[in-house]
Amino acid sequence: MSDNYEKNKGVTILAIESSCDDTSAAVCVDGVMLSNIIANQKVHAKYGGVVPELASRAHIQNIVPTVDEALKAANTSLQDVDAIAFTQSPGLIGSLLVGVQFAKSVSLALDKPLIAVHHMQAHVLANLIDQENRPSFPFLCLTVSGGHTQIVLAKSPLELEVIGETIDDAAGEAFDKCAKLLGLPYPGGPLVDKYAKEGNPMAFKFAEPQMPDLQFSFSGLKTSVLYFLQKQEEGFIERNLADLCASIQYTIINILLKKLNKAVLQTGIKQVCIAGGVSANSGLRNGLLEMGKRYGWKTFIPAFQYCTDNAAMIAITAHYKYQAGLFAGLDASPSARAEW
Ligand code: KG4
Numbered sequence: 096m097s098d099n100y101e102k103n104k105g106v107t108i109l110a111i112e113s114s115c116d117d118t119s120a121a122v123c124v125d126g127v128m129l130s131n132i133i134a135n136q137k138v139h140a141k142y143g144g145v146v147p148e149l150a151s152r153a154h155i156q157n158i159v160p161t162v163d164e165a166l167k168a169a170n171t172s173l174q175d176v177d178a179i180a181f182t183q184s185p186g187l188i189g190s191l192l193v194g195v196q197f198a199k200s201v202s203l204a205l206d207k208p209l210i211a212v213h214h215m216q217a218h219v220l221a222n223l224i225d226q227e228n229r230p231s232f233p234f235l236c237l238t239v240s241g242g243h244t245q246i247v248l249a250k251s252p253l254e255l256e257v258i259g260e261t262i263d264d265a266a267g268e269a270f271d272k273c274a275k276l277l278g279l280p281y282p283g284g285p286l287v288d289k290y291a292k293e294g295n296p297m298a299f300k301f302a303e304p305q306m307p308d309l310q311f312s313f314s315g316l317k318t319s320v321l322y323f324l325q326k327q328e329e330g331f332i333e334r335n336l337a338d339l340c341a342s343i344q345y346t347i348i349n350i351l352l353k354k355l356n357k358a359v360l361q362t363g364i365k366q367v368c369i370a371g372g373v374s375a376n377s378g379l380r381n382g383l384l385e386m387g388k389r390y391g392w393k394t395f396i397p398a399f400q401y402c403t404d405n406a407a408m409i410a411i412t413a414h415y416k417y418q419a420g421l422f423a424g425l426d427a428s429p430s431a432r433a434e435w
């Protein structure tokens with residue numbers, strides 16, 4: 096193979112995501128996504144939440160076949176990989192450790208550089224995966240996942256600033272905890288979304304918190320749903336499941352979109368994105384589009400497969416870090432919590 100061919104083939108990045116309960120691998124060439132394979136872990140459903148020890152064991156079982164599949168789907172091989180990216184933080188430490196150690200082993204074996212990626216930055220940059228319809232800088236991103244709820248001001252791919260955050264539960268957690276009160280299995284968010292489609296969002300009213308600035312709070316909602324349900328007769332949940340889901344979803348979305356509007360007014364930035372697992376919610380997606388139409392925002396929503404945890408978002412972030420020459424050493428270690 097000539098040097099010229101090598102130079103022209105583009106930079107191939109293999110990315111690995113293992114921060115929670117999804118094992119994922121993706122391959123991109125010059126930022127163009129060629130594959131994104133996600134192995135979901137079913138083992139947690141019967142426990143009502145992610146069991147960290149089971150998650151890391153499942154990552155160990157899944158990681159080799161998932162990386163293999165990602166390379167095959169991208170029609171490439173390990174020999175073509177120019178850099179290996181991994182999620183460094185935040186997440187479950189045992190889960191992160193599997194991805195970090197795997198990435199380091201591949202890096203050592205191939206003698207190729209490592210790129211460490213922050214999971215929450217990657218959620219934001221999932222909005223840049225789409226080649227045709229991506230936001231230009233600066234933009235705002237409402238990042239809503241199982242562990243975080245943030246409003247991020249993105250000045251460039253690697254200049255991201257959190258300008259608003261939750262002081263307690265995350266939006267995804269609020270979905271999951273309310274779903275649990277309704278007797279739905281974990282993770283309840285997607286099920287609330289499904290049942291809400293048949294229900295009346297105005298059927299029940301739940302209090303919205305009055306939080307200052309761009310702060311969020313969701314722990315009160317779960318308590319108010321709990322107290323409300325405790326006052327009802329037997330069979331109430333079964334008879335009203337769709338209305339309950341629609342009303343809870345409406346309240347969460349209202350809290351999120353009101354703050355997002357406040358952030359737009361404060362910053363004057365009208366390019367608005369959403370990201371993270373809860374951005375898969377049909378009500379939030381429609382709500383954002385409506386807000387966009389009403390207030391003249393340009394809105395962006397990642398493709399469904401890039402909303403919940405995935406390695407493509409790690410790959411796109413690594414693409415920008417590669418360009419900036421930001422590499423990690425073999426001493427890189429995972430961190431459960433980490434500042435940006
Ligand atoms: O980003 P993500 O996959 O993992 C974290 O980084 O936490 O987000 C997972 C969260 C869970 O709380 C899940 O219930 C929620 O995203 N979620 C949804 C939907 N799909 C996933 N919540 C509401 N509606 C959905 N369609």
Ligand code: ZN
Pocket residue numbers: 214218240241371372403404
């Ligand atoms: Zn996530």
